[in-house]
Amino acid sequence: MSEIFEKHDLQHFPLNITEKPNGWIVTKFDLVSLKMEPGFASGKQNQNETGVPHLRPMNIGRNGKIELEKIKRVLPRVEKTLKTGDVLFNNTNSPELVGKTTLISSSENGYAFSNHMTRLRIPKCISSEYIAYYLHFLWQSGYTKHHCTNHVNQASISTGTLGNSFPLLLAPENEQILMIYKIDELFSELDEGVKELKSAQIKLSQYRQSLLKSAVEGSLTKNWREAKKDIRKETGEHLLARILKQRKEQWLQQKLAEFTEKDKIPPKGWKDKYPEPAQPDTTGLSELPEGWIWASIDQLAVNKRYGSSSKTNDDSSGVPVLRMGNIQDGKLDYSNLKYLPNDHKEFPDLLLNDGDLLFNRTNSAELVGKTAVYRDIGKPVSYASYLISVTFTEYFLPEMAAHYINSVLGKKWLAEVMTQTAGQANVNGTKLGSLAIPLPPVAEQLVLIKEIKNEFYLIDQQIEATVLGLKQSDAQRKNILKSAFSGQLVPQNPNDESASVLLEKIKAEREALAKIPKPSIPNKPKKRVDMMDTLLEVLTAEDDWVDAQEAFKKCGIVDETSTDRIEEIYSELRKLEKSRKINIQRCGDYDQLKLITQNVEEN
Template structure:
């Protein structure tokens, strides 16, 4: 905003307070806000904003501040800068301000201009916890004023151009959706066999071992390996093996095929238990502490680091070589499949040579498939909708879905000939590369659309979007009219809404007293009111309570959380322990 403005003839510059009334928001008690459509629509902050008009989710019968139809709603608190237009008369809270242009300032002209300087408004925000902007900064926002008739021409042109842009964006997003659906359909076809149907027809002679034969060989080898291991153990202990010791062999879980679909010829259903050497859950939290984390060490992989079948580490969340040596049981190797075991089910990725030696995080687990299997193909299988549905059905936990080893052992997966596994993986690779390129092209196109939108807005409010008409009444005349309107309004008496003070006996002197008396979270606004903070309270008293709030937070005596559009406070009692 530091560049010198060269405005067209007939335009004028002003500050927002010179051409509009500004009303800073104030939040009523949360008990006055409802979802039952009682009272006026109510907006606390940006949460309900859309492209132009906010969605109505809440109502208030006694709003402290009211925006009239066509007022501009400016977000002044976390985040700072976004704007919408009040479609109807509405209440609004402290996260917003309402801006009402004087006669001759079209509300859409003002709306689009404020949107054009959104980044500048955002840069004015201050605050360590929540960024905010005060009245003075809102009032001093720079506004370029076009003649009244040119304002209308600008709005018409803007909406014409934006309509075309919006149509293009809609098509791009529809293409994104179709590509995402196609990605899922590819996974489904890989699991049900239709992906490699043509390959089977053309390569049937090259199949040396069907899935059923492969499974029989795997199960036989598993038993033989177990027996060899047990014989070695008996040899170390000297006494001969007990009678019928072979009967103690732990058979892997058999898949429940009752509800599973029929597979192509040469395929067979197996359980993950039958096809893996290892299922290892990440280390318990007691083995890893915040003090163990360093920057730039060996990454550990939690579910948040598994995205789109790839591992994306956070180099702020790493450990030292020394710590890794204490956790060798949880170290992943190339070819392992890491799976998120909390939250979103089916989130997995193949461990490549790049991630070889990294640590499986507490919220993850990894599996090591048998050498007869293609680990990349089975990464696709485990990320398919069928597997996700299975995991979602059998995962445990009411608050957050969670996986354990028993659930993993029971996952049904198709077993197919080894060379068909490789063929399916190659086809998926090729198709996914093509999809990824198209998705990237769409992202670029969407960014270009946004850049074009910004350029259109910039040209609109520097007088370059539509031609000027020398017959238009200049903006300087409009500003004189607005000044007379402002002066008239200033002379009118302003009715003051009486404050609803609580009885003196009900008030408390400090926030600590209020929070001590509460058993649970309390809205910050309600807590302040219990300290006597209402309309008309002295600035010194308000500053006193805010200073106490900062001190309580700094000393770790209170918790602060965001609940919807409200801040809530809670006293930390001594029996609350850190995780």
């Protein structure tokens, strides 16, 4: 029955249709489903305990299981609820994720589902597990990626495409049961291994945090201090005094050079205009080891700059621009880069120096404050506007500041000082400058950073091993499913009824269901949502206050929208706010936006 599909439908198909086992058939999902339909949009966020859970794309994991860490609740709709045995297919997502599929268990019975999901109601003679595993296998193998429709920032697979263009290799009913039993048995073994690997990852992450805390509190180098207490020469206090003295001298020299360049005589009292750095606020901070002292970022910094807000491109012959997504686990990730031309007007001022600290000033509340240290990679590198770079004095190792900010102590400080607007958190340069961080003597800094580096290396090796183990587990799952849907996982029984008989059974079940009267549901007028390119367009079309999240939706910001698009909209939001073109007000748990209209008086 491969002739029922177009040649295009069979491209990138991971199974051999022409060599299917005896008793198997090639058919369409539309022919083996009692009903296929998408759900409905959730509207305003509702994360309290009212209503029913509303499953969205993020609630289907890469392993095909339901994840409820982030869940919205909505008022139920009788015609759009899930039943045990339903198959839920993710119809809209990024090209890499569209097509994830899960099986609805009794735990999710009665849940609602998003318009980005398609519900397949499976007849009694077909194994729901078989269909769910099959569709998820098509996603794992990359078939859905090649057969989706690409839009701006996302991709989709329509109900018609899923129902009529996706080939389904259907096994006889008895063989389906045996296959699912075997798949579940093998997957259960893999699940145990995955559970152990993820547990190891959590423990390694906890150990990393424990290590950072012991480092910045001084306990990591306690034995070193004991061994060196009789020969130590300079304390942190002496070091800070030396740094501050040098800082002022450099400022005076810079000002004198400016006066000389302009052929001016320094005015009376010009030295009194020296900008004193912010003092550290040590309120509530723990006592430091002997020889350490609290210092502010500004006291230790030579320079502090915001990154470029210029539009970047994909031309890799230019200068790479680090963005907030390039800071991962305290390190810089040089994948997924954007670029600026080599002759960009902000260069060389916004080129990074070896040892510059990069601080993520704007992000979600969970991610704001991500910090890493840039080390020279042999070519110029710049950074985007949501990052702040800090160049420190030569007597302070930037890793000390990065480790403190990334530790639980730094996260506590971030939670206290961040401000939140329209779902984004911000910590500006002034707040960063006044952050109090521990300053040990230079010799102890070197020992401490070396110790952490060695320990982190060992942690990273173990994490890489767990990541490899998880990838191998995913590959094994894919191989198991491919073996199953190729008819190689369980032996065929020549006495089994052919799968073609199932189509007649499904037809009879459909006819019986059609005779059951449907409950009348009052029609509600549909609200049309126009997609727009910019936030300004959305706000111009509104006469009154509009919820920020609703405005973002109209700009195409939905579940798992690309980071680039999110950054673009939030950058526009900041510009509109800075230029006083919009008002932002807090309304309960949400931010609302409104365009400021200017009255023009006609002469």
